[in-house]
Amino acid sequence: MDNPLHPFELHPFGQLSLFGLDISLNQAVIMMWVVVAVVAGLLIVAGTSKRLVPTKFQSLAELLVDFIRGMILETMGKDGMRFFPFLATLFLFILFCNLLGLIPGLYTVTSQIVVTAAFALFVYGMSVVVGLARHGVKFLGILIPPGTPLWLLPLMMPIELISQLARPLSLAVRLFANMTAGHTVLAVLFGMALSLPLLIAWLPFAFTIAINGLEVIIAFIQAYIFTILTCVYLGDAMHLHGQDEHAH
Amino acid sequence: MPQFESHFFSSLIFWEVLSFSILLWVLYKFAFPPILKILEERERKIRESLEQAERHRSEAERKLQEYEAKLNAASREAEAVMAQAKERAQRLLEENEQRLEADAERIKADTAREIEHERRKAVQEIRAQATDLALLVAEKVVGRSLNDQDHRRLADEALQAVAETYRKG
Numbered sequence: 001m002d003n004p005l006h007p008f009e010l011h012p013f014g015q016l017s018l019f020g021l022d023i024s025l026n027q028a029v030i031m032m033w034v035v036v037a038v039v040a041g042l043l044i045v046a047g048t049s050k051r052l053v054p055t056k057f058q059s060l061a062e063l064l065v066d067f068i069r070g071m072i073l074e075t076m077g078k079d080g081m082r083f084f085p086f087l088a089t090l091f092l093f094i095l096f097c098n099l100l101g102l103i104p105g106l107y108t109v110t111s112q113i114v115v116t117a118a119f120a121l122f123v124y125g126m127s128v129v130v131g132l133a134r135h136g137v138k139f140l141g142i143l144i145p146p147g148t149p150l151w152l153l154p155l156m157m158p159i160e161l162i163s164q165l166a167r168p169l170s171l172a173v174r175l176f177a178n179m180t181a182g183h184t185v186l187a188v189l190f191g192m193a194l195s196l197p198l199l200i201a202w203l204p205f206a207f208t209i210a211i212n213g214l215e216v217i218i219a220f221i222q223a224y225i226f227t228i229l230t231c232v233y234l235g236d237a238m239h240l241h242g243q244d245e246h247a248h
Numbered sequence: 249m250p251q252f253e254s255h256f257f258s259s260l261i262f263w264e265v266l267s268f269s270i271l272l273w274v275l276y277k278f279a280f281p282p283i284l285k286i287l288e289e290r291e292r293k294i295r296e297s298l299e300q301a302e303r304h305r306s307e308a309e310r311k312l313q314e315y316e317a318k319l320n321a322a323s324r325e326a327e328a329v330m331a332q333a334k335e336r337a338q339r340l341l342e343e344n345e346q347r348l349e350a351d352a353e354r355i356k357a358d359t360a361r362e363i364e365h366e367r368r369k370a371v372q373e374i375r376a377q378a379t380d381l382a383l384l385v386a387e388k389v390v391g392r393s394l395n396d397q398d399h400r401r402l403a404d405e406a407l408q409a410v411a412e413t414y415r416k417g
Contacts, residue, residue, distance in 0.1 A: 005249060005250055008249070008250045008251055009250040010250065010253070010256050012256075012259070016259075018262070021258050021259075021262060022255065022258045022259050023258065023259045023262045023263065024259050025259075025263075026256065026259065026260075028256075028260055028263075029259065029260070029263040032263055032264060032267040033267060035267070035271075036267045036270060036271045036274075039271060039275070040271060040274045040275065040278075040279065043275055043279035043280075043283065044274070044278050044279045046279070046283060047278065047279045047280075047281075047282035047283045047286075048282070061279075061283060062283060062286070062287060065280070065283045065284065065287065066287055069284075069287070084280070084284075085272060085275065085276040085280055086272065088275065088280065089268065089271055089272040089275050089276075090268075092271075092275075093268055093271060109264075111251065112251050112256075112260055113251050113252065114251075114256070114257045114260050114261060115260055115261075115264050118261050118264055118265070119264075176251070180249075180251065
């Protein structure tokens with residue numbers, strides 16, 4: 001039986017470096033390009049048919065865009081729309097990395113911890129920068145939940161600090177683990193289907209199909225969770241402790 | 249796990265940042281504005297349509313009330329006209345009846361007067377003829393002719409006597 005982690009292995013296509021940095025191409029990099037091309041193509045084509053009564057294609061793209069817009073308006077309010085381009089691109093990029101990775105033979109970019117970690121750290125760093133830019137030093141108050149008695153501060157602040165630092169970690173690990181686990185299960189089941197006699201091989205194969213369907217849903221949910229948590233973190237940074245919550 | 253082979257990290261991060269940035273720029277530049285615009289436009293259109301529908305509805309309701317009020321007024325007016333007409337017809341009828349009655353009364357009175365007149369005339373005529381007849385008979389009986397004045401006087405006396413007798417009888 002094949003090693004079920006085999007689908008996650010990367011094979012560099014030759015050597016490429018920039019200022020001493022290794023930037024060799026591999027399957028994951030090619031898939032990123034594919035995702036960029038697919039997402040850009042879908043949205044640009046949808047954007048060019050500016051019909052008020054949309055075509056099917058147009059409504060698919062509009063559905064995605066409107067979905068993200070609703071997410072932002074719900075968590076951050078109207079002034080969160082400043083982050084719309086970033087958040088929408090983030091959502092679409094992750095979603096299509098997840099979805100295209102489900103096509104057998106294609107690489108799942110988001111199953112690379114370094115990819116998800118880079119997103120998570122960037123997103124968390126952005127929320128901190130937004131918070132500091134908006135509230136200055138007062139942003140450190142995010143470590144003190146409203147209504148904390150003074151004597152509990154020495155206990156609450158470390159806990160809050162840990163919960164803050166856990167944010168990027170959980171963001172990165174959640175997406176990476178979900179994608180990895182799903183594909184590992186698929187690889188195991190498919191390996192079984194290949195190695196078992198035909199008489200019982202249909203059973204794991206049927207499971208492969210069922211779980212692939214489930215993975216489509218998970219691909220969507222994980223992209224959604226990543227994006228909405230980003231919205232929540234940014235929202236926290238913008239409206240410290242829910243102050244001026246009624247801004248929207 | 250193959251994902252923890254750190255010699256791929258630099259290339260993955262580099263290409264991730266680059267491709268994400270390119271995607272962000274492309275979408276920001278070419279895709280989001282028209283899509284957001286169309287979404288907003290559609291939203292506006294739907295909201296406007298709803299508002300317009302609401303406006304039309306309230307206007308229709310107002311018109312309906314107006315028409316109902318008008319209808320009510322018209323029917324009230326019609327009733328009033330009807331009542332007036334009835335009253336007038338009644339009055340005309342009564343007037344006509346009175347006039348006809350009066351006419352009938354007058355005609356009756358006229359007729360009675362005429363009849364009386366005719367009767368008197370007839371009585372006088374009868375009296376005159378009776379006188380003539382009586383004179384004729386008397387002439388024959390007396391066998392001689394009295395002159396006319398004598399005749400008259402005698403006849404009148406006779407008749408006076410007769411009338412006297414009638415009155416007493």
